[in-house]
Amino acid sequence: HVQLVESGGGSVQAGGSLTVSCEVSGFTYTKTCMAWYRQAPGKEREGVARISPADGTTAYADSVKGRFTISQDLGKNTVVLQMNSLKPEDTAMYYCAVDQPCSYVFVANPSTAFGHWGQGTQVTVS
Secondary structure (H helix, E strand, O other): OOEEEEEOOEEEOOOOOEEEEEEEEOOOOOOOEEEEEEEOOOOOOEEEEEEOOOOOOEEEOOOOOOOEEEEEEOOOOEEEEEEOOOOHHHOEEEEEEEEEOHHHOOOOOOOOOOOEEOOOEEEEEO
16 A cells, blocks of 8 residues: 655745655555646646655656755655745645656646645745
8 A cells, every 4th residue: 555645834034944754664666756746726737856765867847947946865755845045926735646657757647547645735935
């Protein structure tokens, strides 16, 4: 039984930082990617960042490049998203997911049908 539990969301003022973490259990890492997605009210879901457990390579949405950093700790089965210089437009529910086709993460309105997803953690920037 695969389980993903996000933590670390909250409220912060613009320009501030937050770290959201995702603890993964029951999953065997493959060549697919781990990713963070977000969805704001009234907007489509979007891929934020992805990381390949196989070689640690990362990729980011243009809107967060240079501000967000995704990392993994396979020993602790966690994937972390460090968010700096936060903007009000970063306000959204953030979801982690595993077993994501790496080329799929940044498609428009990605589906939750692929892989395994957490329940989400709210990030609010004012």
